[in-house]
Amino acid sequence: MTPLVPLLLRGVRPYGEGDPVDILVRDGLVAAIGADVDDGDARVLELAGAVVLPGFVDLHTHLREPGREDTETIATGSAAAALGGYTAVFAMANTDPVADNAVVVEHVWRRGREVGLVDVHPVGAVTVGLAGEKLAELGTMANSLARVRVFSDDGRCVHDPLLMRRALEYSTALDAVVAQHAEEPRLTVGAQAHEGEAAARLGLAGWPAVAEESIVARDCLLAHHTGARLHVCHVSTAGTAEILRQAKERGTRVSAEVTPHHLLLDDGRLAGYDPVNKVNPPLRTAADTAALREALAAGVLDCVATDHAPHAPQDKDCEWASARPGMLGLQTALSVVVSTMVQPGLLDWRGVARVMSERPAEIGGLADQGRPIEVGEPATLTLVDASATWTVRGAELASIAHNTPYEGMELPGRVVMTLLRGRITAYEGEVAT
């Protein structure tokens, strides 16, 4: 790696507040903040009023390595993350082989370090082979070099209540969190799309909201009973938000994420049967997206997580039922949040910092991410041009796969620069080399 060059970020607005200031970055830390900071030997970057936020943290990313390197690798996924303003990502365990042991999680962790664009934290599987039958060696993964603190069978639900109870109980000794993909499998046999009017008309088997809500309700009760930390992945329904609100009021240690696509897109997208809109949990109704935005603004939902899920063309360019669920998200997340939360006035930039960086860092147990923008803190920052707009082109995204549901859409807000501990990882749409 090239030696660290001091940087002077000129004319920037921390949290989008106040008059533009200069930020001096030296030795990986924020060395000075203020008007007319002495640049000395620093490389001066004119940033024309860009909003400065703590680097984004994604609790939910599929990097596909090992197993499906034809769709994404840790290198390409890291590039997409850096370009999207992320400085840390949690890589889900449903790889091939599954990340249910120390060998795989250490491999992912090491590859992330080698690439160096973003801190890659492997998520460990809760159960062996994601099979939902037997606990994986959570402790061994927690004590490995990868220091796994988030466990999830994402893609599958830990639906056996006894197994879920044990996972939650066991995780308390590891200071870890169990992230649940809430989907009652008996209620979603053959499910293809949100159970509602749109899917019924199109003849797509329904994925009812209650299949998510019943698991979330159960898990909140289990978490409360065990005193363990529960994290709910990709909340998609208004009903789930309501259950979470009640659990939090009760003092249950539960956190939750919402994806950008569940904030923006609804089941009106099903018409035409383009599987680029197929995702699990499915796109819900417009009433759900509205409720999820409100819940995110109110803190009922803690954070935004992408559920970035690259898929090969042949796994999307087919009939709906055969298509794999999932969408790209790393490079579009910020813009969707600006569009759905900032522009309507539901979140200010402090709020964006909270949901994109501070809360996910806390939930994932990352001490050096999501830090305040203050002198002496790590210069792990994301700079955003709030007034820019851009048009999404899947083929131009850094991921190997192109399956973005936002193809051709003009979205607001653009990541100008990403800094990881004082080093530029992405600048003006280019990844640092």
Added chain:
Amino acid sequence: MRHLLATEGMDAATATAVLDTADQLKATLLGREVRKLPTLRGRTVVTVFYEASTRTRVSFEIAGKWMSADVVNVSASGSSVGKGESLRDTALTLAAAGADCVIVRHPASGAAHRLAGWLTEAGTSVVNAGDGMHEHPTQALLDAATLRERLGALDGRRVAIVGDVLHSRVARSNVHLLTALGAEVVLVAPPTLLPSGVDRWPVTVSHSLDAVLPTVDAVMMLRVQAERMHGGYFPSAREYSIAYGLSEARLGLLPEHAVVLHPGPMLRGMEIASAVADSPRAAITEQVANGVHVRMAVLYHLLAHEEEMA
């Protein structure tokens, strides 16, 4: 018409034009020794069936042949389709081989829409011969043709659709088409076999066949698929038959003029009593005969006109 993918969104004028053409074709061929028209000479029609269906495939094949099209049948087994070739590759292969029209039956809802998307550039027409639980538009058209024959115009008529509406593409296509033609539709089914959001469909819903029968001009019995019988949608075949089967006794509840339809294949004794199926009220064999004329009409409207600008 470029493709026939669904009856949803089809306006009354278009539907009526197709039905009128079918009537004229039927009249033209009536009593003829040589049932062959040169209209589609040199056009190639390919049927691709990913689900077995002798009834529908043969109907399309005869329709194509009576119009002098070259008809090629591809079945999912014994072709590259059976070897796991993707639907898209199959579509592009058929278009490259010169198919003017692809008639597709597929277990996945939306498969015909996807095909139409891939084949638009090639100028190949797509007919949906049944896609999953979505639609089966030619079945609805032949049902409408049969009802017009028996009842005259459908405007203001009342039609009951009885049975597994949830999984039925026939029901969906009929709801849209009958509604477009001005008929009133009543769905009669146990709550477990009704689709989500049916309250916002342009239909009324009932759980009592006995209450509905005296009020309708036609009753359309849907097939109960074996897999549903074991899927826990209702307690037993016996209970279903008692509540929702069209028994001989129930036939008496229908008005004198009312017509009984069934898309076939029938489960005699289950959703329909044998005596009902064979009664003069039943138009089940007419449905099959009209199926050929309606499919001829569909091919005529798809293939016998100038190229439309894409």
Added chain:
Amino acid sequence: MASRPRDAAEPAGQRELLSAGDVARTVARMAHQVIERTTLGAPDSPPVVLLGIPTRGAPLAVRLAARIAEFSGVDLPTGVLDVTLYRDDLRRRPTRPLGTTQLPTGGVDDRLVILVDDVLYSGRTIRAALDALRDAGRPRAVQLAVLVDRGHRELPIRADYVGKNVPTSRSEEVHVRLVETDGHDAVLLQRKEEQA
């Protein structure tokens, strides 16, 4: 759309070839010719059937039969032969609605069929009619009666009975108007409208 100035009934560039009275006299003359040529009523003459080709050939056939009955006392069966399904130009136009085919009782087998149409032009409609007739049965002979022959044949087809021969150019159109279909009788010659 091209603009249509002045009176809509008499658009620019339109000329009347036959008046209502001319149409009636022409049909009457054709009736006499049919009676003569087919030796109608003679013991060894074949049974004759008049088949009109939609749209305007159908009422013309009925009119012709009425005149023939008036002049000869013989009632000829009439019918309608829709040729749409046999046309060779289906792929050059928007979808054509199908017309009705109604053969007279007893069909066309072993009869002298006289096809009746309003205008004979390229001959392609008549070719289609001959094909349609072949599928309908096996007539002893087929003849053709047209109100107007405007020339420009593209096939070796000629009419046996012609109401009026009209030399035209391809840039002109001949429109036959009949009470049954249009509310009045006339034959009009019109310059083809400029493509807008």
